[in-house]
Amino acid sequence: xxxxxxxxxxxxxxxxxxxxxxxxxxxxxxxxxxxxxxxxxxxxxxxxxxxxxxxxxxxxxxxxxxxxxxxxxxxxxxxxxxxxxxxxxxxxxxxxxxxxxxxxxxxxxxxxxxxxxxxxxxxxxxxxxxxxxxxxxxxxxxxxxxxxxxxxxxxxxxxxxxxxxxxxxxxxxxxxxxxxxxxxxxxxxxxxxxxxxxxxxxxxxxxxxxxxxxxxxxxxxxxxxxxxxxxxxxxxxxxxxxxxxxxxxxxxxxxxxxxxxxxxxxxxxxxxxxxxxxxxxxxxxxxxxxxxxxxxxxxxxxxxxx
Numbered sequence: 366x367x368x369x370x371x372x373x374x375x376x377x378x379x380x381x382x383x384x385x386x387x388x389x390x391x392x393x394x395x396x397x398x399x400x401x402x403x404x405x406x407x408x409x410x411x412x413x414x415x416x417x418x419x420x421x422x423x424x425x426x427x428x429x430x431x432x433x434x435x436x437x438x439x440x441x442x443x444x445x446x447x448x449x450x451x452x453x454x455x456x457x458x459x460x461x462x463x464x465x466x467x468x469x470x471x472x473x474x475x476x477x478x479x480x481x482x483x484x485x486x487x488x489x490x491x492x493x494x495x496x497x498x499x500x501x502x503x504x505x506x507x508x509x510x511x512x513x514x515x516x517x518x519x520x521x522x523x524x525x526x527x528x529x530x531x532x533x534x535x536x537x538x539x540x541x542x543x544x545x546x547x548x549x550x551x552x553x554x555x556x557x558x559x560x561x562x563x564x565x566x567x568x569x570x571x572x573x574x575x576x577x578x579x580x581x582x583x584x585x586x587x588x589x590x591x592x593x594x595x596x597x598x599x600x601x602x603x604x605x606x607x608x609x610x611x612x613x614x615x616x617x618x619x620x621x622x623x624x625x626x627x628x629x630x631x632x633x634x635x636x637x638x639x640x641x642x643x644x645x646x647x648x649x650x651x652x653x654x655x656x657x658x659x660x661x662x663x664x665x666x667x668x669x670x671x
Contacts, residue, residue, distance in 0.1 A: 375413040377449070380442050382409035383421060387439050390428040394509060398464065465644040466495045468510035472591035473634055474498060476610045478514075481655045485648065492644045501563065512639040512648055516563070516590075517632050524635035525649070527656040528609060532630050533667055534569055534623040535606040535614075537598055541621070550574060550624040557602040561587045564605045568628040594620070608663025609656070615666040622667050 385395035385406070392403040392410075399406065414421050421435035431439060469478055474496060486494065501516045519526050534553060541547070544556060550573035558566060560581040570578045584602065587593045594611050597604035598619040606620065607630060614620040634656070639649045 373416060375416050376409070377446075379409040379413040379416075380446060382406045383413055384439065384442050384446060386410055386422060386429055387431055387435065392429070397466075397509070462493050463491055463644045464493045464495065465512070465648060466497065466510045467512050467514070467648065468497050468499050469514040470501045470516045470634070471498050471589060472594075472610055473514060473516065475591060476612070477656060477659050478652070481658075484655075485651050488651075489644070489647060492648070494648075510638070511645040513637045514634055514652075515637040516634050519633055519635040524637045525639070525653075526633050526635045527653060528634065528660040530607045530609055530630040530633055530660070531627045531664075532564065532569060532605045532607055533627045534573075534603050535594075535597055535611060535620040536603045536623060537600045537620060538618065539600040540597075540602070541623075543600075547623070550626055553603065553624065554578060557584070559587065559593055559596050559602040559604045560584055561590065561593050561605075563588065563590055563632070564593065564607075565631065566605055568631065569605055569626065572626045572628050573624065608667045609659045610663075612659065612663055612666060615663070627667070 381399065382395060382405075385398050386392055389395050389398065392406045395406045396403040410422060417434075417438075419434050420432050421438055423430035423432055423435075467478075478496065482494070482496075486492075497510065499513070499515070514527070515524065536556070540557075553569070553573045554575050558581040560566070566578075566580055570576070585596075587596060590607070590610055593604050594606055594614060596602065597606065598614045603623065604620075608615065608622075611620055615622075636649055636652070639645045
């Protein structure tokens with residue numbers, strides 16, 4: 366009789382679920398990696414534990430822990446899975462996929478990141494991207510993101526600045542036609558101004574020669590830079606806009622720069638967290654190039670229309 370004839374083996378799925386949960390510290394993270402639900406991971410691990418008649422994971426608290434037996438078993442499981450993974454016939458393209466979760470502010474994602482994604486996926490077909498949106502005004506990111514783009518004061522938090530944005534007053538041709546002749550930058554003071562806590566007017570007021578004029582006190586407060594640009598393009602007022610974000614409207618002539626003035630933005634887009642190697646590092650390098658191209662195109666559009 367074969368020496369393994371009476372051995373009850375746990376399922377491969379159960380062993381993979383246990384190894385992933387132990388390594389990543391949660392059923393949720395293991396589920397993302399294995400492309401199943403957290404409940405499925407938990408059930409698979411429980412099936413292995415029932416077969417062995419022992420607890421492998423210590424549940425409770427924010428992260429999973431390993432029991433004494435679990436630590437010993439994990440090493441044995443890793444060796445076994447490693448041997449199986451080394452079999453050429455077991456290697457499939459789907460098993461070589463590297464998943465990368467990227468978190469970015471909404472307007473940055475829509476205007477800069479997503480339009481350029483095809484070039485990344487074409488160059489890195491083995492990386493499966495998941496793009497999630499943050500809430501910059503509330504400083505809310507996404508858990509478990511391997512790379513996170515933020516908008517704010519990078520000097521206070523540390524990070525890798527993606528581009529040195531500038532802010533330019535912009536308005537729709539329709540709005541300008543209703544206002545009449547504009548003689549100088551100080552005319553900005555008599556124009557309807559859109560407002561957002563993310564993009565103060567003060568630097569542009571100073572550049573326009575309006576001194577310490579107060580921020581606009583009326584009109585809706587738009588807590589999103591993309592909404593700010595949309596409102597301006599629909600003729601609702603003048604916007605303190607970033608050319609890198611406003612490229613689609615500048616190209617189409619839906620927004621035009623005013624008075625030939627521009628100031629450095631008080632907040633910048635920057636990479637707050639990124640793994641120093643692997644897909645995250647490759648993506649970060651690619652994103653720097655995308656942002657440089659966006660900044661250059663925005664500057665060229667402004668100079669062409671000024």
